[in-house]
Amino acid sequence: MDNPDSLKIAYAANILILVPVCYAMLSGPGGTGQVFQGQVTESAGLRLLVGSLWAAILMASVGGFWAPAFFAPLLLIQIAYKALWLALFVLPLLVSGQSAAVPWGITLVFAAIVMTYPLLYWRAM
Numbered sequence: 001m002d003n004p005d006s007l008k009i010a011y012a013a014n015i016l017i018l019v020p021v022c023y024a025m026l027s028g029p030g031g032t033g034q035v036f037q038g039q040v041t042e043s044a045g046l047r048l049l050v051g052s053l054w055a056a057i058l059m060a061s062v063g064g065f066w067a068p069a070f071f072a073p074l075l076l077i078q079i080a081y082k083a084l085w086l087a088l089f090v091l092p093l094l095v096s097g098q099s100a101a102v103p104w105g106i107t108l109v110f111a112a113i114v115m116t117y118p119l120l121y122w123r124a125m
Contacts, residue, residue: 004068006123010075010116011064017109018058025051039103072124075117082110 025031025047032040032047040046057074064071086107093101 003124004072006120007068007072007075008065010113010120011061011068011071013113014057014061014064014078018054018061022051022055022058025054035103035106037103037105039101068124072121075121079114079117079121083114086110086114 021035024034029044029047030042031051032042035050057078060071060074064074090102090107093099
C-alpha cells in the first residue's frame with residue numbers, strides 16, 4: 001500500500017457513525033426503529049444480528065488505525081453489502097413510488113460510504 005493513511009479516514013467515519021448506532025441497536029428494544037427510522041419492523045433477532053455486525057465493524061475500524069492495510073478488506077465488505085442494500089431494498093421502493101418507506105438517514109449514510117470508500121481504498125493502493 002502506497003498511502004494506507006487514507007484508509008484512516010474511512011475508519012474514523014465508521015467509528016463516528018457506529019458508536020451511536022451500536023448503542024441504539026444493542027441497548028434494548030426500539031433500536032431497530034431508531035436506526036431505521038421506523039421503516040423496518042423491530043425484532044430482537046434482527047436488532048441483535050445487525051447490531052452485532054456493526055459492532056464487529058466498529059471494533060475492526062478501531063484496529064484499522066494501527067493496521068490500516070490489514071483491515072482494508074473490511075472496507076470492501078462494507079461497500080459490497082451497503083451497495084446491495086441500496087440496490088435491493090431502497091431502489092425498488094423508489095422505482096415503485098414508495099419513497100416515504102425509505103429510511104432516508106441510513107440510506108444517505110450508506111450512499112455516501114458506497115461513493116467515497118472506493119476512492120479512499122484505491123488511493124491507499
